[in-house]
Amino acid sequence: MGVELIYETHSLTTDNEAGIATGWLPGQLSQAGREQARQLGQRRRGDNISVVYVSDLARATQTAQIAFAGSPIPVRVDQRLRECDYGTLNGAPVEQVTAQKPDRIDEPFPGGQSYRQVVDQTRDLLRELAAAHDGHRVLLIAHSANRYALDHLLHGQHLRDLLTAPFDWQTGWHYHLPTNWTDT
Numbered sequence: 332m333g334v335e336l337i338y339e340t341h342s343l344t345t346d347n348e349a350g351i352a353t354g355w356l357p358g359q360l361s362q363a364g365r366e367q368a369r370q371l372g373q374r375r376r377g378d379n380i381s382v383v384y385v386s387d388l389a390r391a392t393q394t395a396q397i398a399f400a401g402s403p404i405p406v407r408v409d410q411r412l413r414e415c416d417y418g419t420l421n422g423a424p425v426e427q428v429t430a431q432k433p434d435r436i437d438e439p440f441p442g443g444q445s446y447r448q449v450v451d452q453t454r455d456l457l458r459e460l461a462a463a464h465d466g467h468r469v470l471l472i473a474h475s476a477n478r479y480a481l482d483h484l485l486h487g488q489h490l491r492d493l494l495t496a497p498f499d500w501q502t503g504w505h506y507h508l509p510t511n512w513t514d515t
Contacts, residue, residue, distance in 0.1 A: 418443025
């Protein structure tokens with residue numbers, strides 16, 4: 332049977348609007364982002380979601396809090412869903428971080444981490460989800476690096492291709508996580 336995963340990015344932030352790559356900085360939702368979070372809740376509350384897993388960074392937890400306020404759906408905060416740590420480039424202009432992405436697949440950002448490390452964290456979470464949520468629909472609220480990791484691990488896409496393609500936002504991505512998935 333497996334787990335049906337629905338992935339959503341956190342809602343729009345003031346940094347997004349200003350062209351800043353937030354990385355491991357907390358970030359705050361903008362007014363438009365708070366409205367997006369409300370719309371996310373409207374879209375997903377009746378979607379048979381068993382549980383929501385969300386990054387522990389403030390912009391993601393704010394998204395989940397707004398979207399699922401008053402809902403009986405459990406929300407679990409998980410550090411493994413963090414954005415890539417851009418190290419000394421946390422808070423730098425998006426263009427500066429984007430230019431370095433292809434070089435940071437295996438080599439960490441100075442003072443930060445590599446995209447391979449994000450994949451490893453995501454792999455660890457997916458193993459847990461496959462074991463604990465077979466037959467259920469799980470919503471993940473996270474960041475662009477986590478979508479790259481999901482596409483790499485579950486769809487076999489190459490990280491270089493993912494990191495060099497434009498990030499096209501949409502209202503959710505769907506993945507199937509097979510029963511007892513181990514990615515070995």
